[in-house]
Each structure stands twice: as C-alpha cells, then as structure tokens.
Amino acid sequence: MSLSDLDLGAVQLPPEATRLRQEVRDFLATERAAGTVLGRPDSWLTGWDPAFTRRLARHGWIGMTLPRAYGGGGRSNLERYVVIEELLAAGAPVSAHWVADRQAGPTILRHGTEAQRSHFLPRIAAGACFFSIGMSEQDSGSDLASVRTRAERTASGWRLTGTKMWTGGAHVNDHAIVLARTDESEDRHAGLSQFIVDLRDPQVRVEPIRLLSGEHTFNYCHLEGVELTDEALLGRPGDGWRQVTGELALERSGPERFLSTLPLLSALVKELQRTGGCSPEQQARVGRLTARLASVRQLSLGVAAALAAGRPADVQAALVKDLGTRFEGELVNEVREILPIAARFDATRGSYPELLATAILHAPGYTLRGGTNEILRGIITRGLELSR
Template sequence: MPFSALDLRAVHLPPSVRQLRQEVRDFLTAERAAGTVLGRPDSWLTGWDPAFTRRLARRGWVGMTLPRAYGGGGRSDLERYVVIEELLAAGAPVSAHWVADRQAGPTILRHGTEAQRHRFLPRIAAGTCFFSIGMSERDSGSDLASVQTRAERTDGGWRLTGTKMWTGGAHVNDHAIVLARTHDAEDRHAGLSQFLVDLRDPRVHVEPIRLLSGEHTFNSCRLEGVELAPDALLGRPGDGWRQVTGELALERSGPERFLSTLPLLTALVEQVRRNGGGDLGQQARVGRLTARLSSLRQLSLGVATALAAGRPADVQAALVKDLGTRFEGELVNEVREILPTAARSDATPGSYPELLATAILHAPGYTLRGGTNEILRSIITRGQERSR
C-alpha cells in the first residue's frame, strides 16, 4: 500500500536549539533542588502548579510560538518541541497551562477575531489564563460529529445547553472551547460551531470524575442555558468540524503521546544501574524500548514540522497517537517484567515503587483520551484510501 498520505521523512533538530535545551535542563535542575519537579508520570495531565507555569512563562516558555504582537515568543515549533520534551522527560508539573499552550492559543490565533486574540493570547503566554477542552460527551467521545450540546441564537447572542464529559481541569481552569451544534444538517459534520465559555459562569456546573488513583483531573460539565455574548463564537458558524479537526492534530501528535511514562523508564534504568547494570536480557529489553521511543519521536517531530509548514497532518497525528499511547501502556508492562517490584502508592514520592504504582493506575487512559485507537486507525485507513 502506498504511504502518500503519510509524510515520514526524517527530521533533524537544528544545532541552534542546543543552547535552549541546556537552558531548560539548568532550569529543571534548580526546580528539582527546590522540590517542585518530582519526575511524575503523566505530569502533563495531573501536574497542576500555576506558580511553576508562571516561572516558565517568565522565561518565554509558554506561548512560545504565538506572535510577539500578542504577547507570545514568536519562536519556532521545533524550539517549542525541545522545551516540551525536556519538561515531559523531567515529569514537570505542566498541566495548568497545557491545553492553553498546546491548542487553545493556536486555535484562537487561527480562527479568532482580533479582539479575541488580544483578550486571551497575552494572558495565555503570561501563564495566567488556563483552558479546558469541551468536545466529548457521554455518547460522543471519539465520534464528535454526534454531539448533542446545542447553541441557540438569542437577541443578545447565544444560549448554550448540554453536558460535556471528560473535561480536564474544568474545576480549576478559566475557560473552555466548547463544540456545539448550531443548526441541524443532513451532513452531521456540518452545523457545528465552537464557543469560548467562561467556566466560572454560575450556569456551568462542574462535577468530578476521578481517576483510579483518586486524583481529580476530569469532570462532567453541565451547561444549563449559559448565556453567551455574540463575540463568544470562535470562528464562523458551521465551521466547528473543520476547526476541531485542526485542533485534534495539535492534541494528538505531541510528545506527550509517548513520553507520559518516560519518567518510569528513566527510573527503571537508574534502578538497574544501581543493581550492577542488569543481565543481557534486561539490557536487550531496555534497548528495544529505547529504540521504539526514538522512532516515535521522529514521527512526532515530523508532524510538528508539517504543522509549522501549514501542511495537513491529521493522518500523521493519528498514527503518532495510536503507536505512542500503545507504547506507553506496553512500557509499563515491560518495566514490571524487566525488574519485578511491588508497586506502592504509599512509597516515597519519586521512588521507583511509587512511580510504578502511578503509571499502572494511569495506564487505562493512555489509549482512550484524545480519541480511541480504533477511531484513530479508521482515520489512518481513510487517509490512505483518499491518497490512492
């Protein structure tokens, strides 16, 4: 089968990013010494620390690719990639700004009005405005075209009614970009629009959905007739599906889709080293994991390069997430076999048994969030069929 729908060319980071990488590592070394970076698995999802975000922002590492005219850094996608992978590898607490930086900011930049850009983007880059994703619903997870949340026109703007599920950070974030149906159409991908919603509105009711670990990250959000001003509409009415498709490419392709469990792999290597380096079988299995990790990084870099060049990357992004999130879960199982250890949530934070327990409890979500693997494979297949 030809692979013309997939741009699999090798990508090499320019030498100019080496200094930036070292700056980030020096910053993280100081943060570790201060006890604010503990090497947590899934830190981009559960590592909520607004103060850490603001320290990153002061160094220009939040909103890096946003134009300087809107308070951003005006830097390249590959420079941002270097910063992101260093933060993830260290297990730094970056979840406060994650969605705002990864997709809300770029989406508002691309589809928002000038007023919306000036209202939100400088605060995102300053690390003081945090966003959630309002896409999924109880019966509309990966199948977003079936959303039931509705936005009706009113004399004063719009009225939003419905329930969003798995809305990460809605209990602590400021705003959400909500996908809603604005009119019915024979093509169910038509008639969808996006809205900027204030999560502090009293008609937004947030109820926790806890992880297996007991952590409160996800939520159910009931929107009970939320009144929105006309300027809450993001983009044009009916363009929601096109906008969401581009947004999902940002959500699915980043290094967080294969680096969530890297702190566990790092801890394993350190533990094996302390035990004398391990036998040949252990070394070979660690080597295979490392080789897969390197390949996934190349795929992810390819998507970052395509997006920076304005090329479509939805198929490549789906491939990265499918392979990457499977790798994350399989890494947990491999680690347990390479160095059998009792996982303990009550062990010292950052210790190998505690990191293992955290990764095990988070593992069921790896292949679900951001689109199930079955849906991703259908996207890849359709992309291949279109390219024939």
C-alpha cells in the same frame, strides 16, 4: 503503499534548538533541587502547579509560537518541541497551562477575532489564563459529530445547553472551548460551532470524575443555559468541524503521546544501576524500548515540521497517537517484567515502586483520551486509501 505516502520524513532540529535544550535542562535542574520537579508519570495531565507555569512563562517558554504582537515568543514549532519534550522527560508539573499552550492559543490565533486574540493570547503566554477542552460527551465517545450540546440563537447572542464529559481541569481552569450544534443538517459534520465559555459562569456546573487513584483531573461540565454574546463565538457559525479537526492535529501529535511514561523508564534504569547493574536480557529489553521511543519521536517531529510549514497533518497525528499511546501502555507492562518489584503507593514518593504504582493506574487512559485508537485507525486507513 507505505508511510512515505503520508509525507513523514526525518527531521533535523536547528542549531538553536540544541542551545535551548540546555537552557531548559539547567532550569529544570534548579527546579528539581527546589523539589518542584519530581519526575512524575503523566505530569502533563495531573501536574497542576500554576506557580511553576508562571516561572516557565518568565523564560518565554509558554506561547512560544504565538506572534510577539500578542505576547508570544514568535519562535518555531521545533523550538517549542524541544522545550516540551524536556519538560515531559523530567516529569515536570505542566498541566495548568498545557491545553492553553498546546491548542487553545493556536486555535484562537487562527480562528479568533482581533478582540479575542488581543484579550486571550497575551494572558496565555504569561501563564495567567488556563483552558479546558469541551469536546467529548457521554455516549458519543470519539464520535464528535454526534454531540448533543446545543447553542440556540437569542436576541443578545447564544444560549448554550448540554453536558461535556472528560473535561480536564474544568474545576480549576478559566475557560473552555466548547463544540456545540448550532444548526440541524443531514450532514452531521455541518452545523457545528465553537464557543469560548467562562468556566466560572454561574450557569456552568462542574461535577468531578475521579481517576482510579482518587485524583480529581476530569469532570462533567454541565452547561445549564449559559448565556453568551456573539463575542464568545470562535470562528464562523458552522465551521466547528473544520476547526476541531485542525485542533485535534495539535492535540494528538505531540510528545505527550509517547513520553507520559518516560519518567518510569528513567526510574527503571536508575533502579537497575542502584541494585548492581542488569543482565544482558534486561539490557536488550531496555534497548528495544528505547528504539521504539526514538522511532515514534521521529514521527512526532515530522508532524511538528508539517504544522510549522502550514501543511495539514491530521492523519499523521492520528498515526503518532496510535503508536505512541500503545507504546506508553506497553512500556508499563514491559518495565514490570524487566524488574519485578511490587508497585506500592505507600512507598517513598518518587521511588521506583511508587512511580510504578502511579503509572499502572494511569495506563488505561493513554489510548482513550484524545480519541480512541480504534477511531484513529479508521482515520489512518482512510488517509492511506486517499494517498493511492
């Protein structure tokens, strides 16, 4: 049994991707000079800057794979891949639109009604409509089939009751796609449905969950009898599990699953240069990190190519996230050993000690969010068994 059983092959980026990469780098150089791009670790989660998002949208770099008829760019998954890896490598503040661009837009395109597509997709592409993920719940962990949030039929539609947890950006975003149980069934994967919920609804109460650093990124999202019309239902009743598993392939396979700490690696190299070069051992260790990074990137590109071809990639995405998020955490520890300088939050913003402190505090979340690695390995194992 080998990785070839999962149909992961080398991917060559098209020529237009090279030109696009340079355009993005030129844009980022301008932003960096203006002080809006600061090379932050984990910028896709904590870098909230709606104005930066709108500037990206004016270049056509949000909603790139959405059809032009809905305001999108009509471009390929691989072209989008180039844009987002450049943004992540630069540590750009992209969290405002991240979920909307990565998964809410494609999910609405695939499963939404024409009215939902016409309403939401142009706004997403314009950087004017932001989404959160309403999947996880307390005591459920990565077991999405055990969700207890319920949507009950009413005379006018649905009433949604329950609490979602780790709902990133719910305090600043516009909507969330919420997974809820709409029907009891012996099969836990049946009877689940998705709904588009207005986060400013008076029956939605958002409670902060602060990171170790004190940052407010995640939340409890209490749905206290939210009244929804049938127009809020995304897809067909009972299709929620199938829709969510497809959505998770988008969530788990992208460059953000191995590039969250790349700005720290870049800062390490600059610091080694600044202090007079590095020893052969330091060079070797940086080289090994770079080689691992290149390997995971090829796997991630393989998933992007599979999604572009319309092939299922759930198992491949789980593999990327497992390998990628472990690499992110191990990179932080390796960097600390390569250049043992004390991490300091009170150091100059953007300096190596300050970036190291930020990366250390964010590291515990890498292998948790989007599904724990233990759950992912179960998915990978089942996929390998089925590929025999």
